[in-house]
Amino acid sequence: MKGFGAQAAVYDEVAHVQADVARRLAARLGGSPARILEIGCGTGLLSAHLTAKFPAAKLVLTDVAPEMLLQARGKFGTGPAYCVMDGQHPDASLGAFDLIVSSLAFQWFDDLPGALVRLAAMLAPGGVLAFATLGAESFAEWRAAHVEMGLACGLRDYVAAEMFPWPAGVAGRLSVEVIEEWHPSGRDFARGMKRLGAATAPLEHRPVGSGKFRALLKRFENGFTARYEILYGVITRPQTPSAHSPR
Numbered sequence: 001m002k003g004f005g006a007q008a009a010v011y012d013e014v015a016h017v018q019a020d021v022a023r024r025l026a027a028r029l030g031g032s033p034a035r036i037l038e039i040g041c042g043t044g045l046l047s048a049h050l051t052a053k054f055p056a057a058k059l060v061l062t063d064v065a066p067e068m069l070l071q072a073r074g075k076f077g078t079g080p081a082y083c084v085m086d087g088q089h090p091d092a093s094l095g096a097f098d099l100i101v102s103s104l105a106f107q108w109f110d111d112l113p114g115a116l117v118r119l120a121a122m123l124a125p126g127g128v129l130a131f132a133t134l135g136a137e138s139f140a141e142w143r144a145a146h147v148e149m150g151l152a153c154g155l156r157d158y159v160a161a162e163m164f165p166w167p168a169g170v171a172g173r174l175s176v177e178v179i180e181e182w183h184p185s186g187r188d189f190a191r192g193m194k195r196l197g198a199a200t201a202p203l204e205h206r207p208v209g210s211g212k213f214r215a216l217l218k219r220f221e222n223g224f225t226a227r228y229e230i231l232y233g234v235i236t237r238p239q240t241p242s243a244h245s246p247r
Contacts, residue, residue, distance in 0.1 A: 007195055008067035011043050014195045017181050017228050022046035022103045024177070025132045026053060028232060033057050033098035037122065039087035039131075040064070040105025044072035050101070051076060060094060062087065088115040096124040106133035107158050113167040116235065120170050123237035135176060135229035136160040142189065142226065145219050151212060161231055172235040179228045186220030 012019075026049030033054055041047050041061040050059055059080040063069050069082050085091055087102065088109050100119050109115050119129055136158050146153040159165065166172050183189040 008043060008065065008071050010195055011068070011071070012045070014192050015043075015045065017179055018042075018104055018196070019045050020179060021132050021228075021230055022049060024230075025101070025103050025130065025232065026050065028234075029053065029099065029101065029128075029130060031099070031128070033127075035095070035097045035124070036060065036099045036101065037090075037094065037097040038062060039090070039100065039102035039119070040108075041072055042068045042105075044075045046101065046103040047072055047076060047080065051079065054099075057099075060097075062090075087119070090115075090118055090122060092118075092122060094122070096127070097122055098124050098127045100127070100129045102131040102133075104132055104134065106131055107156065112159070113165040116165075116170055116172075117167045120235050120237065123235075125237060126239045127237045129172075129233075129235040129237075131233050133231050133233070134158040135231045136163075137178075137227065137229035139226055139228075141224055142186075142220075145216060149212070149216060149219075151216060158229075159231070161229075164231065164233070170235055172233050174234075175232045177230045177232070179230060180225045181228065182223065182225050183220075184223045186217040186224070189220070189224070189226055190217070 022045040026046060034057055036050055036054060036057045037060045038047055038050065039062055041063050044061070047059070047061055050057070060083060061069065061072055061080045062083045062085040064084065064086045066084050069084060073082055083091065083094070087105055088111055100123060106112055106115070123129060138158055139155055143153050143155065161174060161176050164174055183192070
């Protein structure tokens with residue numbers, strides 16, 4: 001995602017919810033993993049918790065944007081290993097991991113079911129894949145305003161919790177939280193999304209004209225609360241592989 005790389009230097013300044021989600025996801029992790037793979041590490045918001053919580057673990061940080069990895073390397077130095085990689089198509093030559101973790105990257109995947117299969121196959125026996133991703137109810141107010149005004153929304157469609165695409169042969173569990181963030185105006189929200197690098201619209205999206213966009217922003221001129229629906233998922237590989245376990 002080119003948008004994320006372009007905003008790498010300023011990402012942390014506006015990634016307040018992303019930092020909160022990283023903290024919440026890290027708090028859900030347990031055990032004593034010897035090898036950890038992070039998918040979509042970005043500037044290292046989750047990585048910081050991983051290095052603190054599992055100081056003895058060998059940590060491999062990956063991201064599709066080299067600029068993000070440079071930011072992470074500036075924070076963590078030579079401790080972790082770094083790899084430019086599309087998490088949808090992980091490099092199996094990296095070996096097996098006791099923990100594979102990702103915070104707010106999966107919503108950008110075009111083939112989430114396939115990615116889950118490929119990542120689960122990289123788990124060591126007893127290993128855990130834990131992630132946080134955006135759910136369908138995220139930014140409901142912003143989306144509803146577009147619908148009411150007959151405008152196409154440039155945000156991606158996120159997966160609904162009840163329709164989460166667990167692939168065949170992969171058993172997972174899901175829990176849901178809602179995090180709210182106040183924005184003093186619609187313009188502030190739109191500007192923040194752009195600075196996060198998260199304003200990349202689907203390919204088929206046609207931008208809203210400037211006049212219509214100003215009318216949309218006027219609806220939010222007194223501020224609004226953006227709701228983030230966070231889906232936390234866990235896949236555990238059995239200690240003893242079965243006929244239905246990823247191999």
